[in-house]
Amino acid sequence: MADSSWPGCAKSLKGVILDMCGVLYDSGEGDGVAIPGSIEAVKKLKASDLQLRFCTNETQASREKFVAKLQRLGFDISVSEVFSPAPAAVAVLKERGLRPHLLVYDGVLSEFDSVDKTNPNCVVIGDAAEKFSYQNLNDAFRVLIGLEKPVLFSLGQGRYYKETDGLKLDVGVYMKALEYACDLEAEVIGKPSSTFFKSVLNDMGLQPHEALMIGDDLVNDVGGAKHCGMKGVQVRTGKYRPSDERHPTVMADGTVDNLSQAVDMILNQRRH
Amino acid sequence: MADSSWPGCAKSLKGVILDMCGVLYDSGEGDGVAIPGSIEAVKKLKASDLQLRFCTNETQASREKFVAKLQRLGFDISVSEVFSPAPAAVAVLKERGLRPHLLVYDGVLSEFDSVDKTNPNCVVIGDAAEKFSYQNLNDAFRVLIGLEKPVLFSLGQGRYYKETDGLKLDVGVYMKALEYACDLEAEVIGKPSSTFFKSVLNDMGLQPHEALMIGDDLVNDVGGAKHCGMKGVQVRTGKYRPSDERHPTVMADGTVDNLSQAVDMILNQRRH
Numbered sequence: 005m006a007d008s009s010w011p012g013c014a015k016s017l018k019g020v021i022l023d024m025c026g027v028l029y030d031s032g033e034g035d036g037v038a039i040p041g042s043i044e045a046v047k048k049l050k051a052s053d054l055q056l057r058f059c060t061n062e063t064q065a066s067r068e069k070f071v072a073k074l075q076r077l078g079f080d081i082s083v084s085e086v087f088s089p090a091p092a093a094v095a096v097l098k099e100r101g102l103r104p105h106l107l108v109y110d111g112v113l114s115e116f117d118s119v120d121k122t123n124p125n126c127v128v129i130g131d132a133a134e135k136f137s138y139q140n141l142n143d144a145f146r147v148l149i150g151l152e153k154p155v156l157f158s159l160g161q162g163r164y165y166k167e168t169d170g171l172k173l174d175v176g177v178y179m180k181a182l183e184y185a186c187d188l189e190a191e192v193i194g195k196p197s198s199t200f201f202k203s204v205l206n207d208m209g210l211q212p213h214e215a216l217m218i219g220d221d222l223v224n225d226v227g228g229a230k231h232c233g234m235k236g237v238q239v240r241t242g243k244y245r246p247s248d249e250r251h252p253t254v255m256a257d258g259t260v261d262n263l264s265q266a267v268d269m270i271l272n273q274r275r276h
Numbered sequence: 277m278a279d280s281s282w283p284g285c286a287k288s289l290k291g292v293i294l295d296m297c298g299v300l301y302d303s304g305e306g307d308g309v310a311i312p313g314s315i316e317a318v319k320k321l322k323a324s325d326l327q328l329r330f331c332t333n334e335t336q337a338s339r340e341k342f343v344a345k346l347q348r349l350g351f352d353i354s355v356s357e358v359f360s361p362a363p364a365a366v367a368v369l370k371e372r373g374l375r376p377h378l379l380v381y382d383g384v385l386s387e388f389d390s391v392d393k394t395n396p397n398c399v400v401i402g403d404a405a406e407k408f409s410y411q412n413l414n415d416a417f418r419v420l421i422g423l424e425k426p427v428l429f430s431l432g433q434g435r436y437y438k439e440t441d442g443l444k445l446d447v448g449v450y451m452k453a454l455e456y457a458c459d460l461e462a463e464v465i466g467k468p469s470s471t472f473f474k475s476v477l478n479d480m481g482l483q484p485h486e487a488l489m490i491g492d493d494l495v496n497d498v499g500g501a502k503h504c505g506m507k508g509v510q511v512r513t514g515k516y517r518p519s520d521e522r523h524p525t526v527m528a529d530g531t532v533d534n535l536s537q538a539v540d541m542i543l544n545q546r547r548h
Contacts, residue, residue: 138408177453184452
């Protein structure tokens with residue numbers, strides 16, 4: 005019988021999904037910096053028989069620009085391997101015939117080029133940062149409150165993230181603001197939504213128990229992955245906090261110092 | 277035995293508390309406009325043997341400027357009769373030795389002149405409107421997240437209000453945003469908080485059952501008043517909506533077309 009505990013479970017894995025910010029690199033001025041050992045770790049995974057995908061809640065840049073940044077940092081990554089909320093949102097909008105009012109960062113607007121945005125019948129918010137002005141949030145609110153059946157999509161539900169100049173409010177905070185204003189519940193697109201993780205599994209052609217998620221965010225990466233039946237390992241880089249290891253509801257299958265250590269443990273296990 | 281139903285209960289009343297915006301006047305460009313009959317209705321109450329106070333969640337102006345506006349519209353009102361959240365917050369801050377970081381509208385800043393604001397150990401937010409920029413909300417967030425025991429005061433918890441140019445997001449929306457960001461629960465100062473209503477009753481020297489609240493906001497005026505044992509009547513002016521009359525949890529003791537009608541019913545009842 006297969007060992008279901010970490011790292012024994014590595015033997016039965018067929019695919020690995022990596023979070024990006026806080027696992028591969030730390031964001032900050034310019035492109036940010038690669039986390040030591042992570043470029044090599046991605047190389048090792050690519051050289052193994054495991055499938056590999058990347059899964060991010062990044063919504064400030066198009067995937068093209070985002071992947072170009074990672075490539076400049078030295079990572080061997082291509083756009084088709086990266087799953088982010090904006091393209092997932094575009095698929096949902098088209099499937100349901102919805103025309104969005106967008107409150108997103110300028111850098112990600114191009115992802116929505118193919119979507120009809122006239123006479124909006126829903127609202128999509130991403131991590132808009134400085135674009136979350138009173139006026140812009142009020143405009144989004146007025147669209148929602150004017151709809152017979154208001155629909156709000158939130159690209160992720162993070163509370164805050166860290167940049168070199170300090171903590172910054174994330175999209176989840178504005179999602180809660182609009183939920184309260186309009187007395188509705190938003191649909192989250194991106195981690196920790198099961199729909200989002202399942203689209204990555206589909207792309208790999210794997211069942212949940214055959215895949216492992218590695219991330220720095222206990223709730224959105226590890227919790228989300230485990231909720232849909234995958235394994236989840238947390239790294240002690242990025243937004244990791246020691247208190248994560250005694251979280252009341254989410255327990256990682258394993259906690260490792262960084263991606264490099266996680267990959268070495270996985271590959272060693274598979275050799276024996 | 278006293279009749280406890282409206283308007284029979286008017287016979288045993290000793291005081292009336294009036295909401296202001298949407299009951300006395302409609303806000304908008306300049307000073308806004310008095311609601312027909314409301315100036316005369318206030319005169320009639322002042323000429324009666326009932327005590328009268330005004331209770332508002334207005335936090336965009338100091339009481340002095342706010343009352344001056346009402347006087348220009350023709351109302352016989354003085355500052356000492358008006359209860360608003362900012363002075364109530366100042367009392368709480370002083371009592372608990374708290375030094376606020378303020379995120380409020382410029383017009384109300386003077387209310388906090390007497391409060392020590394150095395090295396803040398709590399945050400106070402009011403209806404800051406355009407001042408609710410991403411930067412300003414992020415600054416307030418960083419103060420809170422940096423505190424051992426974060427304390428957030430919200431001057432009211434309204435979702436939105438109506439101005440001549442459309443609906444505008446109110447302070448409650450930003451309260452929910454910061455609550456989620458910091459995983460805390462704000463302390464609301466102003467309606468519908470019982471503490472706030474009790475401070476008005478104390479000033480009149482009355483018990484809750486001896487007083488009647490008249491407002492246009494079913495939840496914050498009528499619901500808040502009834503929750504602390506007062507009578508609550510809703511007017512069909514201001515933000516009143518027909519759906520208020522079949523609200524799932526709050527039922528007014530009476531619903532009347534406007535303040536003028538409410539006051540005539542009260543005074544007629546007391547004559548018989």
